[in-house]
Amino acid sequence: MTGCGGLYLQQGVDEGTEIASLMSWANAGGPGAENYSRMPAHPRFDRAARALAANMLEAGAESEALDGIFKDAGRYVCAMWAMYAHVSGGLTLPRLKEICAASGLLSPGRARALLLYLRYLGYVESAGRDNNRVVRYTPTQDFIRSWRRHFRAALDAARVVEPAVDLVLNRLEEQPVFETLARFQGEEFLAATRGAAATDTPYFRVFLNRHAGQQIAMLFGAEGSGAFPTRETIAFSSAATAKRFRVSRVHIKRMLDHAQREGFLVRNADGTVVLRESLRDAVRESYAIQLTRLLSQTARTVREKPELLSQCEMSARRMLPSAVVTASVI
Secondary structure, three states: OOHHHHOOOOOOOOOOHHHHHHHOOOEOOEOOHHHHHHOOOOOOHHHHHHHHHHHHHHHHHHOHHHHHHOOOHHHHHHHHHHHHHHHOOOEEHHHHHHHHHHHOOOOHHHHHHHHHHHHHOOOEEEEEEOOOOOEEEEEOHHHHHHHHHHHHHHHHHHOOOOHHHHHHHOOOOOHHHHHHHHHHHHHHHHHHHOOOOOOOOHHHHHHHOOOOHHHHHHHHHHOOOOOOOOOOOEOOOHHHHHHHHOOOHHHHHHHHHHHHHOOOEEEOOOOOEEEOHHHHHHHHHHHHHHHHHHHHHHHHHHHHOOHHHHHHHHHHHHHOOOOOOOOOOO
């Protein structure tokens, strides 16, 4: 299949089928509870989740700045909300503090430090002061390119479940499409975490809130085949992992020791690791949530940008005899 994610007709199949399937993942304000529950049961979920972990690792390996942002959930969330603030009204320190406080994930005090970190990376720069004399910031082109790269890696995995994701993936270079997707990403994440004790879980404390812990969870997710995450024994080298993620071997050892105490994994004498069901369940749930939100955000972007559909329809009509095109994409 080519163009529009294979949305053209073959052998009389309605060209709206894949689009309708994608659109089913989103309600007006984001994914419904039923979508969160149906994702893990989807026949292509395991493959998509493993692709998401592998794609994010690859994106981090290709970009030192993205590698830094992927180091822990706090950095990633701050970067996401910095972009969200920019595309939904403007990025200022007071607004970023408000978003952090509302989420329950980060303290308002951390917003300043992370904004300074984004400036250090060359990801945001001052855009002067507004009428209230508050400094406004704007993402640099490096930040936009990196965030677009991270979106591309994520959507490439999400399209395993819904090929119609290509409607957005193929036009991610267009600023209105990119900004709409970034707005929905921040909006949905904030709505989902507002007032929730999302950080008060062993999985968050052991992996997501630790330096490079999120990346080690990705590493486990990318391993093996079949059921996600793998039940197979994982070859694991603390030295190689420390070098890859630029942390100390002592840091890796402490993290794995903590994970073992929590009953998340078993470390064998030869260095290999076996994930226990408690960790497999936590990782599976995390990736099901991520993929559900990705599909929701993509569907909402398509809904807000109907020109994506009309462009697909025009491409389909150019490629196929008029007699074959029997239905509208909407």
